[in-house]
Amino acid sequence: MDMKVAKKKLGLKEKYKLMTRDLGWDTTYQTKEDVFPYVGYEGIKIHDWEKWEDPFRLTMDAYWKYQAEKERKFYAIIDAHAQNNGHLNLTDARYLSALKIFLQAISPGEYAAHKGFARVGREFPGVGTQVACQMQAIDEIRHAQTQIHAMSNYNRYYNGFHAFADTRDRIWYTSVARSFFDDAMSAGPFEFMIAIGFSFEYVLTNLLFVPFMSGAAYNGDMATVTFGFSAQSDEARHMTLGLECIKFMLEQDPDNLPIVQNWIDKWFWRGFRVLGLVSTMMDYMLPKRVMSWREAWDIYGVENGGALFKDLARYGIKPPKGWDDAEKAIDHMSHQFMLGLYQWSFGTAFHSWIPSEDDMNWLSAKYPDTFDKYYRPRWKHIKKLADAGTPFKNYGLAKLCQCCQLPTVFTEPDDPTLTCHRESVYNGQKYHFCSDGCKNVFDNEPEKYVQAWLPMPQLFQEPINGDLGAWMEWVSLRDGKDNGDYAGSEDQQNFEAWRGLATTNQ
Amino acid sequence: MSTVFIALQANEETRPIIEAIEIDNPQAVVNRQPAMVKIDAPGRLVIRKSTIEEQLGREFDLQELHINLISLTGNVVEDDETLTLSWNS
Ligand SMILES: [Fe+2]
Numbered sequence: 001m002d003m004k005v006a007k008k009k010l011g012l013k014e015k016y017k018l019m020t021r022d023l024g025w026d027t028t029y030q031t032k033e034d035v036f037p038y039v040g041y042e043g044i045k046i047h048d049w050e051k052w053e054d055p056f057r058l059t060m061d062a063y064w065k066y067q068a069e070k071e072r073k074f075y076a077i078i079d080a081h082a083q084n085n086g087h088l089n090l091t092d093a094r095y096l097s098a099l100k101i102f103l104q105a106i107s108p109g110e111y112a113a114h115k116g117f118a119r120v121g122r123e124f125p126g127v128g129t130q131v132a133c134q135m136q137a138i139d140e141i142r143h144a145q146t147q148i149h150a151m152s153n154y155n156r157y158y159n160g161f162h163a164f165a166d167t168r169d170r171i172w173y174t175s176v177a178r179s180f181f182d183d184a185m186s187a188g189p190f191e192f193m194i195a196i197g198f199s200f201e202y203v204l205t206n207l208l209f210v211p212f213m214s215g216a217a218y219n220g221d222m223a224t225v226t227f228g229f230s231a232q233s234d235e236a237r238h239m240t241l242g243l244e245c246i247k248f249m250l251e252q253d254p255d256n257l258p259i260v261q262n263w264i265d266k267w268f269w270r271g272f273r274v275l276g277l278v279s280t281m282m283d284y285m286l287p288k289r290v291m292s293w294r295e296a297w298d299i300y301g302v303e304n305g306g307a308l309f310k311d312l313a314r315y316g317i318k319p320p321k322g323w324d325d326a327e328k329a330i331d332h333m334s335h336q337f338m339l340g341l342y343q344w345s346f347g348t349a350f351h352s353w354i355p356s357e358d359d360m361n362w363l364s365a366k367y368p369d370t371f372d373k374y375y376r377p378r379w380k381h382i383k384k385l386a387d388a389g390t391p392f393k394n395y396g397l398a399k400l401c402q403c404c405q406l407p408t409v410f411t412e413p414d415d416p417t418l419t420c421h422r423e424s425v426y427n428g429q430k431y432h433f434c435s436d437g438c439k440n441v442f443d444n445e446p447e448k449y450v451q452a453w454l455p456m457p458q459l460f461q462e463p464i465n466g467d468l469g470a471w472m473e474w475v476s477l478r479d480g481k482d483n484g485d486y487a488g489s490e491d492q493q494n495f496e497a498w499r500g501l502a503t504t505n506q
Numbered sequence: 507m508s509t510v511f512i513a514l515q516a517n518e519e520t521r522p523i524i525e526a527i528e529i530d531n532p533q534a535v536v537n538r539q540p541a542m543v544k545i546d547a548p549g550r551l552v553i554r555k556s557t558i559e560e561q562l563g564r565e566f567d568l569q570e571l572h573i574n575l576i577s578l579t580g581n582v583v584e585d586d587e588t589l590t591l592s593w594n595s
Pocket residue numbers: 110113139140143231
C-alpha cells in the first residue's frame with residue numbers, strides 16, 4: 001500500500017501517533033483475552049494501555065534510518081581493524097581473557113534478550129509497547145551479531161573464541177549469565193520487562209558496557225570499542241523503556257506495587273551476581289585499567305542507582321532488598337571470584353594469571369581496606385607455590401548456588417574471613433546458596449529453581465560420567481590451548497612473536 | 507539533589523553537540539574519558555536543537571543523538587525542540 005507522505009514535516013508527537021498508535025486495531029471475532037492470553041496471570045493490573053509513553057517517540061522509519069547509520073559506522077571500523085592487523089595494537093594479549101568471557105557469557109545474553117523481546121512484543125496488548133519491544137528485539141539480535149562478528153577477527157589468531165556457544169551452554173562460569181537470561185525468558189511478560197528492561201538495562205548495563213568499552217579503548221581494542229558503543233547507543237532507549245515500563249505498572253494500579261517490588265528485589269540480586277564476572281574483568285584482566293570495579297560501582301551503582309530509587313520512592317518503591325549486602329561485597333567480590341577462576345583455570349576457556357607486583361600495588365591503592373589485608377597474602381602464597389614448581393590447582397568440585405549457579409566463593413556480608421553458605425530444604429531435598437539474596441529468590445519460587453540445570457552435577461551424568469577429559473571434550477575446551485595460566489600459553493607466545501614481526505624487520 | 511547524566515561517544519559529530527550542552531547547562535560538568543564524554547548535571551539537563559544547530563552550522567534532528575548516544579539517566583522528555591533529563595527528587 002502506498003503511504004501518502006504529508007508535504008509539511010510532521011511534528012514528533014503527530015508522527016509518533018500516526019506511525020505507532022494508529023497501527024493498532026481492536027479485535028472483533030476473537031476476545032482480547034484470547035489474543036493476549038499471557039498478560040494477566042502475573043497479577044499485574046493494567047487499565048489503560050494508551051497511557052504507555054515512549055519518551056523518545058521513535059518511529060520505525062526513523063529507527064531504520066539511524067540503525068543503518070550505526071551499522072555503516074560499525075563495519076567501517078571492523079573492516080579497518082581486520083585490514084590493519086588491529087589485533088597487534090593490543091596492550092597485551094592478556095586483555096583477550098576479558099573478551100573471551102564477554103563472548104562466552106554476555107553476547108549469548110544479547111541473543112536471549114532478542115528472543116525475549118520478540119516474545120513479549122507479541123504478548124503485550126498496547127501498540128506503543130509492541131513497537132518499542134519490536135525495536136528492542138531487533139536491536140538485541142544486532143548486538144549479538146555485531147559482537148560475534150567483531151570478535152571473529154580474534155578467533156583467527158587466538159584460542160578460546162572458537163566454541164562460545166558450547167561454552168555458554170555447558171561450561172561452569174558462564175552459567176551465572178545463562179541462568180539469568182533463562183530465568184527471565186521463562187518468566188511472564190511483565191517480569192521479563194523488570195528483569196531485562198529494568199534491572200539489567202537500567203541498573204546494570206552501565207556497569208557492564210561503559211567501563212568495559214573504555215577499558216577496550218585504553219587497551220587498543222578498536223573492534224570492541226566499536227561494537228560496544230554501537231550496541232550501547234541502543235541501550236539508552238532500552239533503559240528508558242525499562243524505566244517507563246516500571247512507572248507505567250506503578251501508575252496503573254496500586255496493587256501492582258508489591259509484585260513489582262518483589263521483582264526488583266529478585267532481579268537486582270540476580271544481576272548483581274552476573275556483575276561478579278564483570279568485576280574480575282575490570283580489576284584483573286585489563287592490562288591497562290580504566291577504573292576499578294569499586295569506582296565504577298560508586299558512579300553507576302551508588303550514585304546513579306541511588307538517584308533512581310530515590311525517584312521511584314514517590315510510588316512507594318524501596319531500594320532492592322540486597323542493596324546493602326551488595327555494597328558490603330564491592331571491595332571483596334572481584335578478588336574472591338578471581339581467586340576462584342585462577343584455582344580452577346584448568347577448566348576455563350580463557351587464561352588467568354597471578355597478578356604482578358605492579359598489579360597488586362594498583363589493587364591495594366584501589367582497595368585500601370581489603371586487598372592487603374585479605375587478598376595479597378593469598379596471591380603471594382599462590383605465587384610461592386608456582387615459583388616452587390607446584391602451582392596451586394583445585395581439582396575439588398565447587399559447591400554451586402542453586403540460584404545464581406556460581407561456586408559459593410563469596411563471604412558473609414559482615415565477615416570477609418567466613419565463606420557464606422545458606423541452604424533450604426524443599427520436598428525433602430537440600431539446596432545450597434551463596435547468599436541470602438539467592439536463597440530468598442529460591443524460597444519464593446522453589447518449583448522453578450529445583451529444575452535448574454547445574455554444571456557440576458552434569459559432570460557425573462552422561463556423557464561425562466566423572467571423567468575430566470570427557471568433560472573438556474563436551475564443553476569444547478582444548479586442554480593446553482584454551483585453558484590454564486597465561487604465562488607460557490600459545491596466546492602469549494603468538495602475540496609476542498607476531499608483534500615482534502610487526503615492529504621489526506626480522 | 508540527584509545527578510543526571512548523558513554520555514556520548516567522543517568524535518567529530520559530537521564535539522559541537524557537547525559544546526551546545528555546555529552552553530545550555532552552565533552547571534553541567536564535562537568528564538572526558540577514553541573514547542567517551544560523560545556530562546553530569548545536578549537534577550536536570552536540557553539539550554536544545556537550536557543551540558546544536560548554531561554550533562553545527564546545519565539543521566539537526568534531535569533524534570540524530572541516538573547515533574552517538576552511549577547512556578543517560580533520569581526521566582526523559584523529548585519534543586521537536588528539546589530533550590530533557592530530570593529526576594523528580
Ligand atoms: Fe543489547
